[in-house]
Amino acid sequence: MALREGPGVSRLQPRLAGAPVRCTSCGALFDDEVWNGLRLVERLGAEEVGKLVLRWRADECVEVRCCGACGRGISARRPLPRP
Numbered sequence: 001m002a003l004r005e006g007p008g009v010s011r012l013q014p015r016l017a018g019a020p021v022r023c024t025s026c027g028a029l030f031d032d033e034v035w036n037g038l039r040l041v042e043r044l045g046a047e048e049v050g051k052l053v054l055r056w057r058a059d060e061c062v063e064v065r066c067c068g069a070c071g072r073g074i075s076a077r078r079p080l081p082r083p
């Protein structure tokens, strides 16, 4: 069954625990450690994402980071960093 997503997050990849993030432009894969080292462009918390997606966990966020291979932005569903 396909995941239903709002228009603003149509390219958002579902997060699987431990699964690497794939760049939608060049296909490069980034595991958690590498992903967290990429330049952060934007992070949206549950409050913002909740406006676009009906069901959203409060402990998850959307992060946009620059791909380490091609430099384009990648948006990914990520666990909310603990302060």
Ligand SMILES: [Zn+2]
Pocket (backbone or CB within 6 Å): 023, 024, 025, 026, 027, 028, 067, 068, 069, 070, 071, 072
């Ligand atoms: Zn890339």
